Amino acid sequence: MGGACQRAPGANRDLISRHAHADHPIAAPLGDTSVHRLLQRALHRADARALDLGCGTGEWLVPALADYPGVRADGVDLSAGALVRAGERATELGVRDRLTLHRKDAAVFRAADTYDLVLGVGVTHAFGGLLPTLAAARTHLAPGGQGLVGEGIWECEPSQEAVKMLGEFADLPTTVDRVVADGWTPVHGHVSTRQELDDYEWSWTGSLASWALDHPDDPDAEEALEAATVHREEWLRVHRDVFGFACLVLRRTAG
Numbered sequence: 074m075g076g077a078c079q080r081a082p083g084a085n086r087d088l089i090s091r092h093a094h095a096d097h098p099i100a101a102p103l104g105d106t107s108v109h110r111l112l113q114r115a116l117h118r119a120d121a122r123a124l125d126l127g128c129g130t131g132e133w134l135v136p137a138l139a140d141y142p143g144v145r146a147d148g149v150d151l152s153a154g155a156l157v158r159a160g161e162r163a164t165e166l167g168v169r170d171r172l173t174l175h176r177k178d179a180a181v182f183r184a185a186d187t188y189d190l191v192l193g194v195g196v197t198h199a200f201g202g203l204l205p206t207l208a209a210a211r212t213h214l215a216p217g218g219q220g221l222v223g224e225g226i227w228e229c230e231p232s233q234e235a236v237k238m239l240g241e242f243a244d245l246p247t248t249v250d251r252v253v254a255d256g257w258t259p260v261h262g263h264v265s266t267r268q269e270l271d272d273y274e275w276s277w278t279g280s281l282a283s284w285a286l287d288h289p290d291d292p293d294a295e296e297a298l299e300a301a302t303v304h305r306e307e308w309l310r311v312h313r314d315v316f317g318f319a320c321l322v323l324r325r326t327a328g
């Protein structure tokens with residue numbers, strides 16, 4: 074998302090992301106109940122084929138496969154470590170045979186088939202913004218298919234520092250207006266609660282810091298603790314009161 078996930082420092086991004094998400098595997102500010110409710114609205118066929126662009130550790134696809142035995146899914150991500158974890162989770166829940174994982178750039182991923190549901194949560198930066206993400210999703214959608222996108226929003230006017238840190242977002246009505254003008258109709262949505270936003274950030278910073286404190290002799294411990302400290306300070310001082318997150322279930326308005 075525009076927050077924690079892509080702001081982990083470059084070289085150790087995978088390592089930091091793994092420890093930061095240890096206690097909150099979904100890399101977005103949503104609780105499990107919200108994920109299940111959104112999936113319920115987004116998966117509108119018992120035999121749906123789902124594609125997750127930027128699937129991370131499979132926090133959307135694995136529950137979808139576990140809850141809906143007729144669903145098949147493809148996940149695309151650049152992170153080898155995240156894909157390994159997604160495969161492990163799918164195996165743990167007995168759904169690995171219905172999940173195909175691709176280590177690819179989601180922006181250039183092409184598939185022979187189309188999908189009834191295309192997800193892209195917290196990954197719009199990889200496409201250059203929300204509307205390019207929707208354009209990519211559209212190329213994968215079967216007729217009548219639905220999109221499920223998760224994007225940062227401003228809860229109030231951001232400071233320049235917040236924009237510089239997190240990127241360009243809009244408030245919820247403007248975000249929805251842009252999506253509608255692009256030819257989509259929202260058929261469901263979820264705006265992360267303050268509790269979900271705080272849970273995500275406390276968990277990200279706290280799990281990472283705990284790992285560093287538990288492994289003082291690890292060569293990455295110092296950098297991890299520093300990353301957790303910097304992130305916590307930026308969150309509390311710069312963006313806790315302005316950053317929000319919205320997930321939208323979308324259908325093409327026409328065609």
Ligand SMILES: C[S@@+](CC[C@H](N)C(=O)[O-])C[C@H]1O[C@@H](n2cnc3c(N)ncnc32)[C@H](O)[C@@H]1O
Nearest residue numbers: 074078099100127129150151152178179195199
């Ligand atoms: C904020 S995380 C969200 C993961 C997942 N959607 C979730 O909600 O838990 C963003 C994910 O996008 C992946 N990613 C970033 N750029 C990508 C790209 N160009 N192609 C594929 N995956 C990408 C990252 O590796 C990371 O797993």
